[in-house]
Amino acid sequence: MGQSATPHSSAPDLRVSLGPLHLANPVLTASGTFGYGLEFSDFLDLSRLGGIVVKGISLKPRPGNPPPRLAETPCGMLNAIGLENVGVERFLRDKLPPLRQRGAVIIVNILGNTVEEYAELASVLSGVSGIAALEINISCPNVKRGGMAFGTDPHMAAQVVAAVRARTSLPLITKLSPNVTSIAEIARAAHDAGSDILSCINTVSAMAVDPFSRRPKLANIVGGLSGPAIKPIALRCVYETVRAVSCPVIGIGGIQTAMDALEFLVVGASAVQVGTANLVHPRASLHILEGIEKFCRHQGIGAITDYIGTLDTACRFPFADESCSVEPPAREPV
Amino acid sequence: MPRVQEKAKILESHKEAEGTYRLVLYAPKIVPTARPGQFVMVRVASEGADPLLARPFSFHRLHKEDGLCEILLRVVGAGTRLLSQRQPGSSVDVVGPLGRGFTAPTRSDETVVFVAGGIGIAPLRALLDHLLATTHKGHPERLHLYYGARSASELIALHDLKRAGVVSVVSTDDGSAGERGTVLDAVQKRWNASSQMPNRLYACGSLPMQVNLARWVRRRDIWVEMSLESMMACGIGACLGCALPAVDPEDPQAQRYLHVCQDGPVLDPKRIRWDKVQPLIARPLISASL
Ligand SMILES: Cc1cc2nc3c(=O)[nH]c(=O)nc-3n(C[C@H](O)[C@H](O)[C@H](O)COP(=O)(O)OP(=O)(O)OC[C@H]3O[C@@H](n4cnc5c(N)ncnc54)[C@H](O)[C@@H]3O)c2cc1C
Ligand SMILES: Cc1cc2nc3c(=O)[nH]c(=O)nc-3n(C[C@H](O)[C@H](O)[C@H](O)COP(=O)(O)O)c2cc1C
Ligand code: FES
Numbered sequence: 001m002g003q004s005a006t007p008h009s010s011a012p013d014l015r016v017s018l019g020p021l022h023l024a025n026p027v028l029t030a031s032g033t034f035g036y037g038l039e040f041s042d043f044l045d046l047s048r049l050g051g052i053v054v055k056g057i058s059l060k061p062r063p064g065n066p067p068p069r070l071a072e073t074p075c076g077m078l079n080a081i082g083l084e085n086v087g088v089e090r091f092l093r094d095k096l097p098p099l100r101q102r103g104a105v106i107i108v109n110i111l112g113n114t115v116e117e118y119a120e121l122a123s124v125l126s127g128v129s130g131i132a133a134l135e136i137n138i139s140c141p142n143v144k145r146g147g148m149a150f151g152t153d154p155h156m157a158a159q160v161v162a163a164v165r166a167r168t169s170l171p172l173i174t175k176l177s178p179n180v181t182s183i184a185e186i187a188r189a190a191h192d193a194g195s196d197i198l199s200c201i202n203t204v205s206a207m208a209v210d211p212f213s214r215r216p217k218l219a220n221i222v223g224g225l226s227g228p229a230i231k232p233i234a235l236r237c238v239y240e241t242v243r244a245v246s247c248p249v250i251g252i253g254g255i256q257t258a259m260d261a262l263e264f265l266v267v268g269a270s271a272v273q274v275g276t277a278n279l280v281h282p283r284a285s286l287h288i289l290e291g292i293e294k295f296c297r298h299q300g301i302g303a304i305t306d307y308i309g310t311l312d313t314a315c316r317f318p319f320a321d322e323s324c325s326v327e328p329p330a331r332e333p334v
Numbered sequence: 335m336p337r338v339q340e341k342a343k344i345l346e347s348h349k350e351a352e353g354t355y356r357l358v359l360y361a362p363k364i365v366p367t368a369r370p371g372q373f374v375m376v377r378v379a380s381e382g383a384d385p386l387l388a389r390p391f392s393f394h395r396l397h398k399e400d401g402l403c404e405i406l407l408r409v410v411g412a413g414t415r416l417l418s419q420r421q422p423g424s425s426v427d428v429v430g431p432l433g434r435g436f437t438a439p440t441r442s443d444e445t446v447v448f449v450a451g452g453i454g455i456a457p458l459r460a461l462l463d464h465l466l467a468t469t470h471k472g473h474p475e476r477l478h479l480y481y482g483a484r485s486a487s488e489l490i491a492l493h494d495l496k497r498a499g500v501v502s503v504v505s506t507d508d509g510s511a512g513e514r515g516t517v518l519d520a521v522q523k524r525w526n527a528s529s530q531m532p533n534r535l536y537a538c539g540s541l542p543m544q545v546n547l548a549r550w551v552r553r554r555d556i557w558v559e560m561s562l563e564s565m566m567a568c569g570i571g572a573c574l575g576c577a578l579p580a581v582d583p584e585d586p587q588a589q590r591y592l593h594v595c596q597d598g599p600v601l602d603p604k605r606i607r608w609d610k611v612q613p614l615i616a617r618p619l620i621s622a623s624l
């Protein structure tokens with residue numbers, strides 16, 4: 001990709017580099033909300049996106065949890081899919097080749113019941129062409145073993161990341177859970193153990209009940225909340241994570257529009273993943289990408305990297321030159 | 335077959351029975367390839383995030399030449415209420431055509447039974463229309479419709495089907511129209527005694543109806559398809575939310591699931607583990623006023 005290849009001189013440069021992972025733009029799709037990518041090829045050109053994170057893959061196929069697996073909640077949804085997937089063998093045989101053919105940048109989300117399973121998956125996937133990075137899912141709230149149990153304990157998180165790191169040279173993303181006391185602590189552990197990138201957040205552990213039948217709405221009783229309802233939580237998590245570590249962070253959670261995505265970028269996410277919005281509008285991720293491009297043109301932003309992490313937390317009183325106590329002012333008060 | 339997203343214009347909206355509305359949608363990209371038994375995901379909120387998810391609706395009638403389809407909707411919650419209040423002239427976001435439709439009979443000498451419980455008439459009507467125009471043109475007497483509802487006020491008038499010569503049997507739980515009892519009672523009354531079974535049976539209705547019907551047909555030599563329901567988020571096979579417990583022929587105890595939006599919604603009931611199906615929560619309408 002040459003520096004000079006921009007077709008229109010006014011087109012903003014949307015390329016981002018997340019450590020070793022170089023993307024044409026910062027809009028990716030979130031695991032579990034974009035199937036294996038192919039489900040969406042009727043609706044959009046998959047190669048336009050920054051990347052596609054496929055449904056979480058395990059060594060063996062998993063049937064998932066009993067239904068009902070879904071419930072709608074105010075401005076969000078609850079799911080307890082239970083990481084149903086076809087297993088790595090069928091993924092490589094049936095899903096990856098057609099996805100590769102469509103020119104998509106493919107990131108594989110991996111999960112296991114044990115540290116060794118994560119490591120084995122990493123080594124199986126490492127030798128395969130067309131995989132741009134691995135995303136380690138240690139944050140799914142819907143499974144009993146593995147999943148969130150690894151993501152809520154810094155030592156376990158570090159163990160998983162280190163084991164995966166030892167078996168692959170692919171760029172590694174570790175996906176963090178919001179269901180912890182200190183996301184910064186887990187972030188540091190994952191980064192120190194060799195994760196190149198962090199992504200946050202996975203779904204928020206939550207519940208819905210029907211007062212008439214007195215039954216939980218999910219067979220699993222609790223599930224993971226996603227959608228616009230969690231965006232403020234996700235933004236806070238990204239904010240805390242970017243301050244805790246020096247590696248790039250991908251923002252996820254409730255992104256429905258370009259404006260939502262921009263909030264994450266300004267807070268310091270180097271890229272975003274669009275999740276539940278794909279389920280609602282199959283073309284959502286492309287709309288968001290187009291919206292970011294339009295925003296940059298309108299705001300005269302030449303390169304999106306100039307915009308990322310420019311959150312201004314300085315406090316300003318228009319008629320006083322005294323700073324407030326929130327933060328030391330970054331620059332002179334206006 | 336391509337699936338598309340388009341803004342569909344609501345051309346008409348009619349109240350057809352108590353709590354049941356019929357919308358006529360202009361969806362020229364979706365309708366031409368649509369088949370009876372398939373469905374669309376309709377985004378109810380025009381903007382904003384509440385309700386967030388689109389809602390699935392079967393094609394009730396297809397008018398391919400005009401790019402029109404009709405959906406029949408029963409108001410059960412916030413989404414269907416909002417949709418029932420939409421004015422003609424406004425647009426809704428629609429994705430379709432989705433899922434597998436019915437397998438239509440190929441021969442005109444087949445006797446075909448339709449079993450519709452309540453809003454279950456929605457997808458069956460599209461198939462009836464199709465057969466009346468194709469295989470069973472000239473033989474409407476081989477099409478038998480059993481249509482039941484709780485009460486007369488919830489029945490949708492189907493005079494034109496009767497006029498077309500379809501054999502219709504109506505039933506209501508309270509006896510306020512047609513025969514008293516469930517639609518299955520009506521079916522059993524005719525066919526338990528008959529020495530001959532229908533060749534095919536298509537059904538759509540409530541979970542109890544489906545469970546009982548699945549039990550009834552299991553002991554009989556009838557080819558059956560049912561349109562089934564499940565909670566859906568995407569309708570396109572991406573979220574894996576719409577699972578139904580399925581029979582694994584090789585291992586009856588194995589935990590297996592079908593996905594209603596992709597494998598269905600039209601399915602052979604023998605493929606479902608009915609003992610594991612949890613009913614979707616049915617909320618009484620007073621919930622809205624509490
Ligand atoms: C393939 C398919 C085709 C369908 N076709 C039709 C149709 O032609 N006409 C029609 O009126 N309805 C149809 N439905 C059901 C319809 O989608 C639901 O009634 C609707 O989603 C409820 O939305 P709501 O916002 O009004 O209710 P909500 O407020 O979301 O829920 C109200 C109650 O309805 C139950 N419910 C929610 N979703 C469903 C569902 N998918 N199926 C059954 N109950 C549900 C919930 O458990 C809840 O208690 C179909 C469903 C599927 C899966
Ligand atoms: C139906 C569904 C399935 C999901 N499956 C996975 C998964 O397999 N692996 C994973 O890491 N995250 C999974 N997630 C979490 C999402 O990738 C994302 O982190 C979360 O939904 C928050 O983003 P959103 O609000 O934009 O949806 C899933 C989410 C949903 C809604
Ligand atoms: S509704 Fe999403 S997979 Fe069926």
